[in-house]
Amino acid sequence: LDQVADIDGVSESVPISAEIGFYWPIDDTYKTMLGVVSHATTQYYTFDSTGEELSISQSLIAFSGYHFFGQNIGDGWYARGDLGLSSFTSYYNSGTTDNFTSSSETDFGFGTNLGGGYGFRIGTETRMTWGAHIGYLTANANNVLNVMTSLGFIF
DSSP states (O other), rough: OOOHHHHHHHEEEOOOOEEEEEEEOOTTTOEEEEEEEEEEEEEEEEEEEEEEEEEEEEEEEEEEEEEEESSSSEEEEEEEEEEEEEEEEEEEOOOOOOOOOOOOOOOEEEEEEEEEEEEESSSOEEEEEEEEEEEEEEEEEEEEEEEEEEEEEEE
């Protein structure tokens, strides 16, 4: 991805990410929750001179865990870890009037996400989390290291 972004005349978008997870508390202290999470990120590149577009999508479906150091889930500092199946897919659009498009076969591998942050109470049963995470995904000899910040909600 860095090599594509370094080509003269290539515009790079801000990566777009989304995540959804389902978690269950694992003990009576309500400080730890385990579950599954699906995370996807897409980055777009446009070749200014030709109008060609390339997008690279990464996804991670993983077993996930949070541990909060405050009084209960969603309260105070937390640590997070995910481990699961990662994938990469690329899409190409010619940018011409013929609008030729192509997509790659999806490559699968393993990925992990580690991080931490802070949880805030914003309602009786609602929490907001802010965090910083490092993700490492690999598939078919391709490796991606992501550094991201996140804003999330726990219901």
